[in-house]
Amino acid sequence: MKILLIEDDREAATYLMQALDQAGHxxxxxxxxxxxxxxxxxxxxxxxxxxxxxxRRDGIxxxxxxRVEGNKxxxxxxSALGEVEDRVTGLRSGGDDYLTKPYAFTELLARxxxxxxxxxxxxxxxxxxxxxxxLDRLSRQVTRAGEKISLQPREYRLLEYLMKYSGQVVTxxxxxxxxxxxxxDPQTNVIDVHxxxxxxxxxxxxxxxxxxxxxxAGYMISE
Amino acid sequence: MNSIVKLWRTTTVRLTAxxxxxxxxxxxxxxxxxxxxxxxxxxxxxxxxxxxxxxxxRNLDRRGSLRALIFAVQRLASQPGPxxxxxxxxxxxxxxxNFPDVPSDVLAHPGHYTFSYSPVEAFxxxxxxxxxxxxxxxxxRDSDVVPPPPRQAQAVVTSxxxxxxxxxxxxxxxxxxxxxxQIIVRTLAYGLGGxxxxxxxxxxxxxxxxxxRIDTINATTRVIMAGNMSxxxxxxxxNDEFDELASGLNDMLDRIExxxxxLKEVTDNVAHDLKTPLTRLRNRAEAxxxxxxxxxxxxxxxxxxxxxxxxxxxxxxxxLLIARIEAGSRTNALSNxxxxxxxxxxxxxxxxxxxxxGGMLEEDVEPLIFANANRELLSQALVNLLENAxxxxxxxxNGAPEGPDDAERRTIRVGVRRRGERIHIFVADRGPxxxxxxxxxxxxxxxxxxKSRTEPGSGLGLSLVSAVxxxxxxxxxxxxxxxxxxxxxxxxxxxxxNG
Numbered sequence: 114m115k116i117l118l119i120e121d122d123r124e125a126a127t128y129l130m131q132a133l134d135q136a137g138h139x140x141x142x143x144x145x146x147x148x149x150x151x152x153x154x155x156x157x158x159x160x161x162x163x164x165x166x167x168x169r170r171d172g173i174x175x176x177x178x179x180r181v182e183g184n185k186x187x188x189x190x191x192s193a194l195g196e197v198e199d200r201v202t203g204l205r206s207g208g209d210d211y212l213t214k215p216y217a218f219t220e221l222l223a224r225x226x227x228x229x230x231x232x233x234x235x236x237x238x239x240x241x242x243x244x245x246x247x248l249d250r251l252s253r254q255v256t257r258a259g260e261k262i263s264l265q266p267r268e269y270r271l272l273e274y275l276m277k278y279s280g281q282v283v284t285x286x287x288x289x290x291x292x293x294x295x296x297x298d299p300q301t302n303v304i305d306v307h308x309x310x311x312x313x314x315x316x317x318x319x320x321x322x323x324x325x326x327x328x329x330a331g332y333m334i335s336e
Numbered sequence: 337m338n339s340i341v342k343l344w345r346t347t348t349v350r351l352t353a354x355x356x357x358x359x360x361x362x363x364x365x366x367x368x369x370x371x372x373x374x375x376x377x378x379x380x381x382x383x384x385x386x387x388x389x390x391x392x393x394r395n396l397d398r399r400g401s402l403r404a405l406i407f408a409v410q411r412l413a414s415q416p417g418p419x420x421x422x423x424x425x426x427x428x429x430x431x432x433x434n435f436p437d438v439p440s441d442v443l444a445h446p447g448h449y450t451f452s453y454s455p456v457e458a459f460x461x462x463x464x465x466x467x468x469x470x471x472x473x474x475x476x477r478d479s480d481v482v483p484p485p486p487r488q489a490q491a492v493v494t495s496x497x498x499x500x501x502x503x504x505x506x507x508x509x510x511x512x513x514x515x516x517x518q519i520i521v522r523t524l525a526y527g528l529g530g531x532x533x534x535x536x537x538x539x540x541x542x543x544x545x546x547x548x549r550i551d552t553i554n555a556t557t558r559v560i561m562a563g564n565m566s567x568x569x570x571x572x573x574x575n576d577e578f579d580e581l582a583s584g585l586n587d588m589l590d591r592i593e594x595x596x597x598x599l600k601e602v603t604d605n606v607a608h609d610l611k612t613p614l615t616r617l618r619n620r621a622e623a624x625x626x627x628x629x630x631x632x633x634x635x636x637x638x639x640x641x642x643x644x645x646x647x648x649x650x651x652x653x654x655x656l657l658i659a660r661i662e663a664g665s666r667t668n669a670l671s672n673x674x675x676x677x678x679x680x681x682x683x684x685x686x687x688x689x690x691x692x693x694g695g696m697l698e699e700d701v702e703p704l705i706f707a708n709a710n711r712e713l714l715s716q717a718l719v720n721l722l723e724n725a726x727x728x729x730x731x732x733x734n735g736a737p738e739g740p741d742d743a744e745r746r747t748i749r750v751g752v753r754r755r756g757e758r759i760h761i762f763v764a765d766r767g768p769x770x771x772x773x774x775x776x777x778x779x780x781x782x783x784x785x786x787k788s789r790t791e792p793g794s795g796l797g798l799s800l801v802s803a804v805x806x807x808x809x810x811x812x813x814x815x816x817x818x819x820x821x822x823x824x825x826x827x828x829x830x831x832x833x834n835g
Contacts, residue, residue, distance in 0.1 A: 196660065215649055267684060293685060297716045298650065301723055306688045 114229050115157070116140045119149030119175065120164045120191065129162075132218050146170025153179055158186050159229045162221075165192035165203065173206045180207035187228035189221070200296065219330040223282045230278060241276035244323055244336040246315060248276050257315055267292065268311050275324070275334040284331035308332055348546050352539025356532055363528055371520040378516065382418075382508045386494055389506050393423075397498040406432045409504075420491050422505035435491075435505070442495045443503050450492050549578045553585065565593050598662055601780075602655065609782045609795070610651065617644045654796040661713065661803040670808070672830065673709040675759060676701050679752045682718045690722075690748055695730045700751030707759055708830050709808055714761075717804040720797035721763040721823050722750065729765025729820060758810075759827040766820040775814040801825065 116138050120126040126142055133140040141156075143149035146167040153161055153175065161179075165172040176188050190208040192199060200211045209231065210224050241248045245258040253269060255262045264272065270292050275283060285304040289295050312324045325333050344350070389412065396405040406423065413421040413434035422433040428443060430436045442449050493507025552570060559567045568589060569582040624637030683699045690697045725748045749764040770778060779802045782795040798814075801823070805812035810827035 293681070295685075295715055296712060297719070299719050299723065301689060301726065303685055303689050306692050307685075310688055 114138045114159045114226070116160050116162060116225065117143065117149070117153055117156070117158045118162045119143045119146065119153070119167060119172070120162070121145060121167050122164075129218075129221075132222075136222055144168075146172070146175055150175045150178060153186070154182060154184060160225045161186050161188045162225065163188055163190055163208075165190055165194065173203065173208075176207045187225075187231055189225055189228055191216075219282070220284050220286060223284045223287060223331060226281050227278050227283065227287070230281065241273070241279065243276055243279045243334050244321060246276075246323055246334075248273060255315075257319065262314055264311075264314060268307070268314065271307060271311055272315070272334075275332065280333065280335045282327050282330050282333045287331070342547070346543040346547055348543035349539050352535055352543070356535050356539075359531065359535070360528055363531075364524065367520055367524045371517055374520075375517060379510075382492070386492075386506050386508060390494055390496055390504065393504055393506070394496065394498060397500050397502065397504075400500070402500070405502075409433055418509040420493055420505065420507040420509055422503070424503045424505075426501055426503065428503075431502070433505070435507075438493075438495075438505050442493065442505060446495050446497050448492070448494050449507075450490065452490050546578075553578075553582065557585075560589065565589075565596065595662075598659075602659055605782050606655065610648065610655075613644060613648050613651075617641060617648070620644070651796065654800060658796065658800050658803045661800075661807050670708040670710055672706055673711050673714070675705045675707050675709060675714070675752050675761065675827075676703050678709070678711050678714050679718065679750065679761060682715055682722065683750055686719070686722045686726075686750075690726060690730075693726050693730050695726065695746045695748055696743065698747050698749045698751075700749055700753065702751070702753050705752055705754060705759055706830060707808070707827050709827070710804075713804045713807065714825075717801040717825065718750075718761070718763065720801050722748070724797060724823075725763050725765040725767070725821070729767030731767055754829075755826075757829055759829060761825040761827070762822060764817045764820060764822040766817065769816060769819050769821050770814055772816070778814070779812070 114137075116133055118126060118129055118133070118140055120129065120142070121144050123144070126144065130140050130142055141152060141158075143152050147169045149163065149167065150170060163172040163175055167175075172190060172192075176190070179186070179188075187209045188207065189210045189212060190203045191212055191214060192203065193214045203211045209228055212221060212224060239250050241250070247256050248269075249255075250273070255264055255269065255272060271288065274288065274292055285302065286298065288304050289298075308324070308326075312322075316322045316324055321336075323334050323336070325335065327333055393405060393408060396408055409421050409423045409432040412419060413432065420433075420435045422430055422435045422438045424430045424433075424438075424443065428440065437453065439449075439451060442451065490510045491507050492510055493505050496504040496506075498504050556567055556569045568586045571579045571582045571586070620637060621641055624634060624641075628634045628637060679701050680699070683697060683701070687697045729748060730746060745766045747766060750762070752759060752761045754760075779798050782799075798812075802812045805825045805827075808825075808827050810825055812823070812825050815822040815824060
């Protein structure tokens with residue numbers, strides 16, 4: 114994946130560039146808003162990671178200009194401002210996701226991978242398939258090896274989200290945000306409890322376990 | 337001098353001055369009008385009197401009684417007042433009257449005249465010198481009329497030639513009319529002078545009173561600005577607008593003091609409760625560097641460092657959030673929200689967690705309760721309460737005996753209900769509860785009743801709930817659930833608020 118990082122903090126940028134490189138991505142770096150905007154409009158990237166407060170030009174204005182130009186590259190906004198209103202401003206300007214500093218690298222990685230996937234056609238699919246597990250989005254039916262599994266509405270949405278991004282790590286925070294629409298971190302791991310219930314419904318008694326816990330990161334559904 | 341300048345600057349004095357000016361203009365106008373009208377009226381009355389007297393005297397003359405005529409003229413002439421009477425023969429000799437020096441023109445032609453004369457004495461009008469051009473009113477002789485010199489009297493007369501050939505002149509000295517005008521002007525001057533002096537005095541007194549009240553307020557603010565936050569503006573028992581202002585200012589000062597107190601608390605807390613874990617973090621990293629023998633040791637140390645810093649970040653975020661809520665940008669944060677749905681959603685999220693912890697969730701949600709609220713913050717407050725209930729409420733009191741009411745003891749009730757004018761959102765458990773003495777204290781930042789601090793937590797959970805309740809113009813209270821804790825967020829019904 115080709116990534117552009119616009120971040121003025123040299124140390125944070127160096128660390129992120131290294132980590133992205135290790136994760137197997139090609140990353141470019143711009144250290145101020147003007148350069149970043151020029152690079153983003155000149156080259157094709159899969160994902161842009163833009164810090165909100167930048168010298169010479171702030172992140173929100175870069176995103177707005179890109180969107181006006183018709184550039185639809187997914188954008189992850191990084192910010193020290195974590196209030197709901199700040200998040201709303203960020204997303205309204207055309208950003209696709211919002212991550213508050215400080216963050217774990219695994220969280221950032223999971224989010225940009227999901228973002229890059231968003232622009233692919235699988236988004237609009239009417240059904241998802243992982244191994245012998247099928248989720249039909251029209252009839253809202255879930256079957257494993259032809260056998261119907263009955264799920265609570267929330268469990269259905271949880272599974273839908275996981276299957277939409279099958280083969281990718283989704284973090285607990287992402288699940289809480291996208292399935293429950295909460296933007297705070299509870300102390301106890303509520304998500305783990307819900308995941309173990311979901312796992313009991315789809316994986317219990319099966320030879321192949323589809324739902325995997327990725328240590329230190331989150332969950333992933335894959336064959 | 338300075339105080340006079342200051343006094344002049346006050347609104348009261350300026351307003352008083354303005355009102356005095358307006359009053360003077362109106363009074364002058366009014367009195368001028370009254371004077372003018374009165375003088376016209378007097379003129380009319382005098383003209384009528386003169387006509388009447390002339391008619392009477394003419395009648396006497398017609399009856400041919402010269403004695404009676406003379407007697408009547410003399411009687412009229414002897415009365416004090418502005419009357420002018422002359423009865424003379426054709427040769428120009430006065431037979432009776434009090435005005436011997438009637439100009440010859442007047443005597444020559446009957447008609448109405450106005451002429452000046454010089455009164456020799458103020459009182460007795462026996463000797464008067466005239467020699468002035470009489471003016472025949474209505475006649476076009478104005479051009480050759482010399483204006484009367486000052487201090488001269490003026491007479492308005494009617495000259496008649498009686499049937500018997502005698503000359504009769506009846507008239508009025510209009511000096512009296514001028515006197516009247518003078519009286520009006522004098523009254524006006526005295527009255528206005530008095531009024532101006534009194535109003536100025538009243539204005540000054542009011543202004544000084546107002547200034548004194550304002551000076552006390554200013555003095556208080558100066559004391560406060562000098563650093564004494566506990567000072568307050570004195571409120572009198574008069575209950576006037578100044579007292580209203582003073583109590584408004586005092587309320588504002590209370591709020592400011594409260595905010596400053598909050599800020600001080602936050603800095604104190606940051607100093608203490610964030611420095612401690614930071615020190616621990618540093619020590620641990622240092623120890624790992626010093627004593628770590630294997631990669632495995634280092635790895636463990638790093639993992640615990642990350643876990644510890646995550647905890648620190650969480651604490652820091654909670655602290656910032658509370659501070660931002662308390663700083664209170666209320667207006668944009670709240671919208672009309674279905675509270676029932678918010679509570680039900682959180683129940684749905686936490687139901688499995690409570691079951692896994694060995695408890696039971698009882699939902700008591702009254703449907704379709706709406707209020708001005710922030711879903712995110714309210715949800716977070718509920719999560720904090722639920723996590724407390726799970727952490728402390730489900731804990732059995734040192735292995736309490738299992739019994740038939742065990743299920744009841746392990747129930748956490750969560751819900752929302754209308755209670756009169758208010759909306760109560762509650763989380764109730766049957767755990768050991770919180771001692772009454774600690775129920776207020778536990779809402780403060782970083783206060784944790786658990787001395788050992790074995791449970792993870794920042795001691796900010798309930799502070800956040802309390803701040804969220806205040807943001808919603810509501811209250812938060814911990815009550816006894818007999819046994820257990822009954823935590824209630826009480827919000828006002830949306831109708832009660834403005835906006």
